[in-house]
Amino acid sequence: MGRYFAIRIGRAALTIVLVVTFAFIVLRLSGDPALMILGPEAPPEVLAAFRKAWGLDDPIWAQYFDYFGAIAKGELGRSMRDGRPAIELVLERIPATLALTLPAFAFKVALGIPAGIYAALHRGSAIDRAVMMTAVAGFTVPSFVLALLLVLVFAVQLGWLPSGGQDSWRHAILPIATLSLGGAAVLARFTRSAMLEVLGQPYIRTASAKGVPWRKVVTSHALPNAAIPTVTILGFMVGTLIAGAVVVESVFAWPGVGRLLVVAVANRDLAVVQCILLLVAMTMVTSNLIVDFLYGFLDPRLRAKGAHA
Amino acid sequence: MTDATLKDTSIRRRISLPAIPVSVALAISWIVGMLLIAAFAEKIAPYGFTQLDLRNRLAAPGNAAHWLGTDELGRDILSRLLVSIRISLLIAFGATAISAIVGTTLGFLAAHFRGAVEQLVLMLTDFQASMPFLIMALAVLAFFGNSLPLLIGLMGLFGWERYARIARGLAISANAQGYAAAIRQLGATPSRIYLRHILPNIASTLIVSTTLVFPEVILMESGLSFLGLGVQPPMTSLGNMVGYGREYLTRAPWIMLAPAATIVVTTLAVSVIGDWLRDRLDPTLQ
Amino acid sequence: MSPPLVEVSAISRSYAMRSGMFGRSAAVHAVDGVSLAIAKGETLGLVGESGSGKSTTGRIVLGLESPDRGEVRFQGKPMAAAETAAWRAQRARMQMIFQDPLGALDRRLPVATQIREPLDIHGLGTSAEREERVRELLRAVELTPAHGGRYPGALSGGQRQRIVLARALATEPDFLVCDEPVSALDVSIQAQVVNLLADLQARLSLTLLFISHDLRVVRQISNVVAVMYLGRIVEIGSADDLFARPAHPYTQALVSASPASGRRSAGRIVLSGDPPNPAARPNGCAFHPRCPRAIARCASEVPTLAAVGGNRQVACHLVTGAATRDAA
Numbered sequence: 017m018g019r020y021f022a023i024r025i026g027r028a029a030l031t032i033v034l035v036v037t038f039a040f041i042v043l044r045l046s047g048d049p050a051l052m053i054l055g056p057e058a059p060p061e062v063l064a065a066f067r068k069a070w071g072l073d074d075p076i077w078a079q080y081f082d083y084f085g086a087i088a089k090g091e092l093g094r095s096m097r098d099g100r101p102a103i104e105l106v107l108e109r110i111p112a113t114l115a116l117t118l119p120a121f122a123f124k125v126a127l128g129i130p131a132g133i134y135a136a137l138h139r140g141s142a143i144d145r146a147v148m149m150t151a152v153a154g155f156t157v158p159s160f161v162l163a164l165l166l167v168l169v170f171a172v173q174l175g176w177l178p179s180g181g182q183d184s185w186r187h188a189i190l191p192i193a194t195l196s197l198g199g200a201a202v203l204a205r206f207t208r209s210a211m212l213e214v215l216g217q218p219y220i221r222t223a224s225a226k227g228v229p230w231r232k233v234v235t236s237h238a239l240p241n242a243a244i245p246t247v248t249i250l251g252f253m254v255g256t257l258i259a260g261a262v263v264v265e266s267v268f269a270w271p272g273v274g275r276l277l278v279v280a281v282a283n284r285d286l287a288v289v290q291c292i293l294l295l296v297a298m299t300m301v302t303s304n305l306i307v308d309f310l311y312g313f314l315d316p317r318l319r320a321k322g323a324h325a
Numbered sequence: 326m327t328d329a330t331l332k333d334t335s336i337r338r339r340i341s342l343p344a345i346p347v348s349v350a351l352a353i354s355w356i357v358g359m360l361l362i363a364a365f366a367e368k369i370a371p372y373g374f375t376q377l378d379l380r381n382r383l384a385a386p387g388n389a390a391h392w393l394g395t396d397e398l399g400r401d402i403l404s405r406l407l408v409s410i411r412i413s414l415l416i417a418f419g420a421t422a423i424s425a426i427v428g429t430t431l432g433f434l435a436a437h438f439r440g441a442v443e444q445l446v447l448m449l450t451d452f453q454a455s456m457p458f459l460i461m462a463l464a465v466l467a468f469f470g471n472s473l474p475l476l477i478g479l480m481g482l483f484g485w486e487r488y489a490r491i492a493r494g495l496a497i498s499a500n501a502q503g504y505a506a507a508i509r510q511l512g513a514t515p516s517r518i519y520l521r522h523i524l525p526n527i528a529s530t531l532i533v534s535t536t537l538v539f540p541e542v543i544l545m546e547s548g549l550s551f552l553g554l555g556v557q558p559p560m561t562s563l564g565n566m567v568g569y570g571r572e573y574l575t576r577a578p579w580i581m582l583a584p585a586a587t588i589v590v591t592t593l594a595v596s597v598i599g600d601w602l603r604d605r606l607d608p609t610l611q
Numbered sequence: 612m613s614p615p616l617v618e619v620s621a622i623s624r625s626y627a628m629r630s631g632m633f634g635r636s637a638a639v640h641a642v643d644g645v646s647l648a649i650a651k652g653e654t655l656g657l658v659g660e661s662g663s664g665k666s667t668t669g670r671i672v673l674g675l676e677s678p679d680r681g682e683v684r685f686q687g688k689p690m691a692a693a694e695t696a697a698w699r700a701q702r703a704r705m706q707m708i709f710q711d712p713l714g715a716l717d718r719r720l721p722v723a724t725q726i727r728e729p730l731d732i733h734g735l736g737t738s739a740e741r742e743e744r745v746r747e748l749l750r751a752v753e754l755t756p757a758h759g760g761r762y763p764g765a766l767s768g769g770q771r772q773r774i775v776l777a778r779a780l781a782t783e784p785d786f787l788v789c790d791e792p793v794s795a796l797d798v799s800i801q802a803q804v805v806n807l808l809a810d811l812q813a814r815l816s817l818t819l820l821f822i823s824h825d826l827r828v829v830r831q832i833s834n835v836v837a838v839m840y841l842g843r844i845v846e847i848g849s850a851d852d853l854f855a856r857p858a859h860p861y862t863q864a865l866v867s868a869s870p871a872s873g874r875r876s877a878g879r880i881v882l883s884g885d886p887p888n889p890a891a892r893p894n895g896c897a898f899h900p901r902c903p904r905a906i907a908r909c910a911s912e913v914p915t916l917a918a919v920g921g922n923r924q925v926a927c928h929l930v931t932g933a934a935t936r937d938a939a
Contacts, residue, residue, distance in 0.1 A: 027451065030448065030452075031451070031452055031455055031456075034448070034449075034452045035452075035456065038461070038464075039464070042464060042465060042468045042469075043468065045468070045469075152593070152596070155540075155592075155596065156540070156589050156592040156593040156596060157589050158544045158547060158548055158551075158588060158589075159548075160547075160548060160551045160564075160567060160568075161567065161585040161588065161589065164567070164570075164571055164574060164581055164585070165585075167574060168574060168578055172574060172575050172578070179574075255455075255457070256457050258460075259457035259459050259460050262459060262460075262463070262552070263548055263551070263552065266552055267571070277460070277463060278463070278552050278553075278554065280467065281463045281464075281466055281467040281554055282553065282554065284467050284468075284470070285467070286467060286468060289463070289464050289467040289468070290464070292460070293460060293461070293464045296456070296457060296460045297456060300455055300456060300457070301455070304455060502714050503709055503711055503713075503714030503715035503716075504714060504715060504716060504717045504718075506675075506715075507707070507709060507714075507715040507716070507775075508717070508728070509675075510673065510675055510702060510706070510707050511702055511706075511728060511729045511732055511778070512699040512700065512701075512702030512703060512729065512732050512733060513699075513728075513732050514699065514732075515694075517732065522717050525719055526717065526718075526719055
């Protein structure tokens with residue numbers, strides 16, 4: 017088991033290293049980092065000092081390691097727009113993003129998983145077909161279209177809800193609905209196929225043939241086994257909470273990290289973009305690690321294998 | 326399940342097997358229609374896509390001069406839609422082709438050289454699969470600015486890891502099985518083994534993957550363009566039109582509805598075809 | 612006597628094998644110090660159970676794998692390094708016949724295209740000449756040109772193996788390695804394919820390395836037979852002599868287990884003990900745990916292959932000990 021986790025942690029660290037490398041390569045390819053980070057209006061002596069301080073005259077490998085060192089110390093540069101440290105700008109937007117994505121995540125789970133289980137247990141029923149159709153829609157309707165349709169119906173036509181802004185809890189309803197509907201559909205479809213896969217296994221048929229009540233077969237055999245793949249996709253969804261918020265925050269003018277990213281990209285505010293890139297990578301890696309740990313406990317085969325190592 | 330229903334489904338399956346299902350036929354005709362539009366967009370468009378008609382601004386659909394209405398500058402929505410379809414499909418096809426070629430090549434290299442090359446490719450596929458592509462794409466756009474070739478190239482980096490994994494796995498098993506080994510000992514060069522024997526043998530699985538990647542590329546590009554970070558005006562794309570129409574959601578929802586519907590139906594059509602192909606060509610793929 | 616076409620001197624090959632997912636890796640000696648010589652036009656039969664290293668030997672002899680130690684010489688010259696242009700060109704001179712003909716063929720191409728492929732690869736003849744050569748090869752393996760248009764899936768097992776044979780013969784090679792060429796076929800078909808192979812060998816003066824676990828088939832086609840056990844040759848000699856008077860206890864057991872015409876199977880020797888496992892090779896003579904006549908020396912000292920009269924060589928303390936006594 018220890019080895020299993022060591023490998024997972026090693027892979028997580030590797031992903032972070034690759035993201036930093038990616039940022040480094042892209043940054044170097046796109047032009048003079050001194051100009052990029054300080055802005056074209058910076059006086060030449062400041063640029064020269066910056067180049068010296070950041071070792072931009074050093075060989076590329078030395079720069080690469082220095083870059084790692086700076087990031088490890090949290091030196092992520094300053095925003096080109098207002099000169100504040102990029103990390104500050106990003107961190108102060110996180111609560112707003114979480115205010116949308118956490119409830120949306122809860123709704124996704126609360127809607128998607130029961131719907132998927134029900135659909136699998138009543139395969140071919142009207143509800144199953146409805147779940148499947150919704151799931152297909154969830155994949156083919158992009159979130160910006162769904163967002164605009166919701167605005168069109170609930171804000172423009174019915175006038176029940178505001179179409180954008182962050183003034184009251186009512187402003188959060190449409191963004192949360194947009195985020196949860198698509199995700200719930202995907203989750204339902206995934207849970208359904210995980211359940212069907214498990215229900216088709218011989219041990220399930222054996223258990224029910226031995227006279228174990230169906231309810232008990234489902235709760236003590238099918239559900240725990242279907243949980244394993246479902247946890248994986250849940251972990252992935254946690255990792256994409258910020259990425260998923262990009263479109264929705266933009267549509268609803270919600271001042272979170274996603275909207276900050278879009279604005280930063282449009283303004284080519286590189287320090288902020290780089291900071292968000294790292295934040296997303298960290299979230300992704302952390303959630304993957306948590307999934308791997310859960311996996312280690314959920315999957316008895318993995319436990320058994322770990323015991324030998 | 327009772328015997329009667331079992332028999333019923335098996336009979337139905339036998340009857341429906343040879344014919345193409347209606348949904349697939351519809352999906353194929355939609356895609357063919359889209360391709361024709363993409364090929365002849367400028368010829369069939371009633372107006373130039375940037376042509377203004379200031380007397381007919383924000384005209385509602387169904388009017389004789391502008392079937393799908395006009396936007397606030399009086400530009401014909403139908404003409405803009407046709408040109409947008411061309412641009413979006415161009416990006417989607419270009420990107421899908423790049424990602425298929427890059428991914429398959431890397432997969433083959435991994436399978437051929439094994440060792441360090443394989444570890445490197447696997448590391449990159451893990452990395453690509455674990456980072457949300459949208460964020461990486463946004464980072465690249467922030468650093469490099471925007472242009473159509475860059476956008477196609479960037480979208481071409483989407484989904485390559487899927488081909489790489491499939492190509493690597495299938496090529497390794499082909500090498501382990503007889504036919505590739507047999508061709509190798511005939512004296513064939515690696516390029517002959519991979520391109521003339523392994524590639525055609527695994528093509529059906531790769532084609533099925535294409536039907537998964539293609540709609541996602543359309544969604545990704547339209548999402549970026551919607552945010553104003555993809556295709557730039559005066560050029561137009563489906564996502565671009567939706568983003569533009571968002572400003573007129575209250576007064577002229579048709580500006581946004583026509584391209585939005587096109588995106589949804591196109592991705593749906595490709596998915597339907599993909600599901601059908603998967604059942605027919607590659608029952609091993611989940 | 613002319614110099615041998617293929618000369619194998621003391622080749623060894625070991626693989627790293629990991630036990631379990633996280634286990635330590637151990638070296639498995641698949642082939643250990645094998646030497647062989649095959650004269651032009653001759654057939655050497657290589658016999659052994661699975662895991663005896665006979666297939667690995669075949670692949671090394673053909674240059675598909677390189678040995679860790681030792682050397683393979685072909686027409687007096689060392690084998691070219693694998694995956695070089697010289698190595699690829701050399702493939703035209705030597706070919707392999709596989710156990711599973713369906714696996715060895717590309718199911719997606721008509722078989723005529725596949726028979727033609729070596730000609731395309733090595734750039735032999737014009738397009739018309741290649742077409743003609745394909746028809747000729749199909750006739751040579753007793754099929755008709757009509758079979759050429761079919762796909763491997765539409766042919767029987769025997770027909771597929773004939774196609775593989777035709778493809779292997781396309782470049783007029785000097786040397787064929789046949790690795791269990793008929794063991795995947797129906798027994799009724801096996802004899803036909805072996806007869807065809809024997810006819811073609813005589814007609815084209817081919818040199819064969821014929822690998823099989825089936826003694827009847829080996830006996831039918833081989834001039835010389837070598838018996839392998841856990842990576843080593845334990846006995847080698849001319850086919851008739853070896854089958855008539857097997858000297859090594861293992862060969863004796865194999866011969867007694869294989870029903871042959873004109874011999875009663877009454878004296879059948881049944882081997883006890885575990886089948887050979889290359890990952891856990893016993894000390895001394897590898898065969899001693901299963902040998903009905905093992906003595907103390909067998910468990911400690913590895914017997915070496917030694918001549919015992921005629922062209923027979925045996926690696927067994929009992930036999931070579933007796934032979935030295937006779938000579939004394």
